Amino acid sequence: MTYTLFYSPDSANIVVRMALEEIGATFEALEVDRRENAQRSPAFLKFNPQGLLPVLVDPAQDEPLFETAAILLHLADAHRMLKPLDARARGRFLKWLFFLSNTLHADLRIAFYTERYADNAQSIAALRVPLRSRVLAHLVLLDAEMARHAGPWLLGAELSVCDLYLAACVRWAQLYPRGDALPATAVQALPRLAGLLQQLGERPAVRKAFAAEGIAGPLFLAPEYPANPVV
Template identity: 40%
Template sequence: MESLRLHYAPDNASLCVRLALEFTAMPYATTLVDRANAGQRDPEYLALNPAGLIPTLETPHGPVFETGAILLWLADQRPGKLFPAADAPDRGQALSWLFWMANTLHPTLRTLFHPERFLPAAPSSLRHAARYRIAEHLDLLEAEWSPDHVLQMCYLAPMLRWPALYGGPTEWFDLSHWPRLHLFAQVFEAMPAVRRAAAAEGLGSTPFSYPHPADPPEGRPC
């Protein structure tokens, strides 16, 4: 396959895709999207991703956008490696959790980080509600989710990192309150593919279990 190109910003949703790419060992290149200067709204970028969001993955068959869609596309290139194949008995359960992450956990995090976009009149109230909902979501994961599939892990791990760093005061969040998720984060971040992705974005040696602000070699998180 021809090389892929990931349009990314440091410590953004594109991190989920970079992690998956490292696990596939597929060749890929990256292009920084300068979010600090609204690079995601440039006409050239909108031609690839009309939603003006990050990430976008350029493929030999055209661009793919939306984090969950990109992850599934990558899984289809390596059937059974990152995610159950189409005819696998556990495919349905795996899809359920993947779409729950995409449709429930990820949007709740967005309301934590950018409440003014969703409720301009009372952003602090929405942020408070988002913290409560995130804790509920993590309670569910702690009780029910098993880290069986790489694709789910690549999506979830960054979302366990971000509440400790972004979205106003972060004292409310401590991943160790969810011991199974904390253990997952420790095991996952020790994997070679994960270490490569973390190094590429300046995330440090404990990016998910004990996160620190990113110090990327290019761009900056925002």
């Protein structure tokens, strides 16, 4: 069985690509050219009417999947990997996955696309100030959560899709919006989170996922812009 992942370099699809590589799943990756706004083309809107990446086509499902967290949950359940297998940890897994999606990623999206939420340069700049504080507060909260156990991952000893999602969010927070991103020093000051990012960035499956999108160098701590950036 082969999945199809629709992607654009360094977009939210990278989270799904990391999961597919970690699982060892077979998949085909099809690029959607965001420079040409292909994510809003009628052909792509048939896969996701929101016009957003990622989309994953699972031939065993009756419809394409969109929403990063939904795709991650689907893959983790289908393969019984990258999630806690102890039923008592299901709630912990779900609450942090939804926090990453509904709160951290949602705030980052407003920071990345501020012009969709404010209509002039002054209000855009003003809106980015509390957003940066909010994102940092979310990272402090996640670092504190990690202090409750011995780590090294967000949920404890086992790597989960939450770690992949978290790491990508922290990467983007340090890169975007350009000129107004979170300083790497703010992330480096959070020791447990920084340890997670360091360890994840060394995993072969994770590096393979980024390399496939043309991204090398430090991935999650003081990351560099992709060679061929979309934004």
